[in-house]
Amino acid sequence: MPPLLLEWLSAIARWIHVLAAILWIGDSFLFMWMDSSLEPPRKPRQGAVAGELWMVHSGGFYEVVKRRSLRPEEMPPNLHWFKWQAYTTWISGVFLLLVVYWLGDRALLLESGSRLPYGAAVAVSIGALLAGWVVYDAACRSPLARRPALLAIVLSLALAAAVFGLTSVFGARAAWLLTGSMLGTIMVSNVAHVIIPGQRKMLAQTRAGEPVDTAPGVLAKRRSTHNHYLTLPVLFMMLSQHFPSGYGHPLGWLVLLLISGAGVALKYVMNARTRSDWRAVTAGSIALIAAIVLTARPGVGPASASVALAIPVPDEQAFAIVERRCTTCHSDHPSNPSFPEAPSGVKLDTPERLRAMSTRVWVRAVETRTMPLGNLTGMSDAERDTLGAWLVALRRTH
Numbered sequence: 001m002p003p004l005l006l007e008w009l010s011a012i013a014r015w016i017h018v019l020a021a022i023l024w025i026g027d028s029f030l031f032m033w034m035d036s037s038l039e040p041p042r043k044p045r046q047g048a049v050a051g052e053l054w055m056v057h058s059g060g061f062y063e064v065v066k067r068r069s070l071r072p073e074e075m076p077p078n079l080h081w082f083k084w085q086a087y088t089t090w091i092s093g094v095f096l097l098l099v100v101y102w103l104g105d106r107a108l109l110l111e112s113g114s115r116l117p118y119g120a121a122v123a124v125s126i127g128a129l130l131a132g133w134v135v136y137d138a139a140c141r142s143p144l145a146r147r148p149a150l151l152a153i154v155l156s157l158a159l160a161a162a163v164f165g166l167t168s169v170f171g172a173r174a175a176w177l178l179t180g181s182m183l184g185t186i187m188v189s190n191v192a193h194v195i196i197p198g199q200r201k202m203l204a205q206t207r208a209g210e211p212v213d214t215a216p217g218v219l220a221k222r223r224s225t226h227n228h229y230l231t232l233p234v235l236f237m238m239l240s241q242h243f244p245s246g247y248g249h250p251l252g253w254l255v256l257l258l259i260s261g262a263g264v265a266l267k268y269v270m271n272a273r274t275r276s277d278w279r280a281v282t283a284g285s286i287a288l289i290a291a292i293v294l295t296a297r298p299g300v301g302p303a304s305a306s307v308a309l310a311i312p313v314p315d316e317q318a319f320a321i322v323e324r325r326c327t328t329c330h331s332d333h334p335s336n337p338s339f340p341e342a343p344s345g346v347k348l349d350t351p352e353r354l355r356a357m358s359t360r361v362w363v364r365a366v367e368t369r370t371m372p373l374g375n376l377t378g379m380s381d382a383e384r385d386t387l388g389a390w391l392v393a394l395r396r397t398h
C-alpha cells in the first residue's frame with residue numbers, strides 16, 4: 001500500500017480511536033463516580049433502589065436514581081446503552097495496529113537483530129491479544145474469583161509475564177503498545193462478553209415478568225470495575241511511543257509495570273474521595289519514583305565508559321555517522337520508501353539541523369538506543385560511542 005495512503009488511514013483511524021476512547025473512559029469515570037456518590041434516598045422511592053444523587057450541569061439539575069432491577073411495568077421506552085464507545089475504540093485500535101504495525105514497516109514491530117520472520121511476529125502479536133483475554137477471563141471464572149486479593153496478585157503476575165514476554169519478542173516501542181492493546185482487548189471483551197450480555201439477560205427476565213436474577217448485574221459491576229482500574233495503565237501505554245526513555249530502557253518491562261502500578265493506585269485514590277488511603281498514596285508514589293529512578297540511570301552498555309572519556313571527535317566524523325544511519329529517514333526527501341516525509345518532522349541532514357536536535361539525538365541514538373528505528377540502518381555500538389562523545393563535547397562548548 002502506498003505510504004501516503006497508510007499515513008492518511010492511520011491519521012483518520014487515530015482521530016476516531018482517541019475520540020471513542022475519550023467517550024468510553026469518560027463514561028467509565030462518570031459511572032464509577034456516580035456509583036461512589038450515591039446517597040440513601042431522602043424521599044420514598046419505588047423499587048430496588050441502590051441510591052440517588054443530584055448533579056448540576058448544562059444549565060439544569062439532574063436527579064439520578066440507581067435501581068438494581070426493574071419491574072416489567074417500569075420498563076422505559078428508551079433505555080440508553082453504553083457500548084459503542086468501547087467497540088469503536090477497539091475496532092479503530094485494531095485498524096491502527098493493522099495500518100501502523102502489521103502493514104507498516106517491519107522495523108516498527110521488530111528490532112533488526114530479531115530472527116523471527118515478519119509473518120510470525122504478526123501472528124504472535126494477534127495471538128497475544130487473544131491469549132490475554134482467555135487467561136484473564138479464565139482466572140476470573142475460576143475459584144480465585146472468591147478471593148479478590150489473590151486474584152489481583154495472580155493477574156498482576158500474569159501481566160508481568162506478558163510484558164516481559166512481549167518486550168523480549170518485539171521492538172521495545174511495539175511491545176509497550178501491544179501490552180496496551182492486550183489490556184484494551186480484555187476491557188472491550190468484558191463489555192461484549194460479560195457486561196452487556198448480563199444486562200440483556202436481566203432485561204429479558206424483566207420483560208418476561210420472571211423473577212430477576214441480579215447476579216449478572218453484580219458480575220457486570222465487578223468487570224466494569226476491573227476495566228475502570230485498567231484505564232490509566234492502558235492510557236499510558238498508548239501514549240508511550242513518546243516516551244523512549246521508558247520503553248527503550250534495558251529493564252523497560254519493569255518500568256512499565258511500575259508505572260502501571262502507580263496508575264492503578266492513582267485511580268484508587270481518585271475514587272476513594274472521602275477516605276484518602278495513605279497506603280495507596282504511598283505505594284503509588286513509591287512505584288512512580290522507582291520508575292523515575294530506574295530510567296535516570298545511565299544507559300547500560302559500552303557507550304557510557306567511552307562517552308565519559310569524551311575522546312575528541314571531529315565534526316565530519318559525527319556528520320558522516322548521522323548521514324549513514326539516520327538521513328535515509330530524517331531528511332527533506334527520505335530515501336526510505338516508507339516515509340514520504342521525515343518522521344516526526346525531524347531532519348538531520350545538515351550540521352545545523354543536527355546541532356539543533358542534539359539533545360533528542362543523544363536521547364534516542366546514544367542513551368536509549370531507540371533510533372534508528374528497529375536499528376534498520378545497522379548502527380553499531382562503536383558509532384553510538386563516537387556520536388555520543390561528539391555530543392558531549394558539543395554540550396560542553398555551549
Ligand code: HEC
Nearest residue numbers: 325326328329343344346360361364365371372373376377
Ligand atoms: C527507518 C527510519 C528511521 C531511521 C533510519 C532513523 N529514524 Fe528517527 N524516527 C523514525 C520514526 C518513525 C520516528 C517517529 C517515531 C518515534 O519517535 O519513535 C523517529 C523519530 C525520531 C526523533 C524524534 C522523536 C524524539 O524522541 O525526539 C529523533 C530525535 C530521531 N528519530 C533521531 C534519529 C537518529 C539520531 C537517527 C540515526 C541514528 C534516526 N532517528 C534514524 C524513523 C527513523
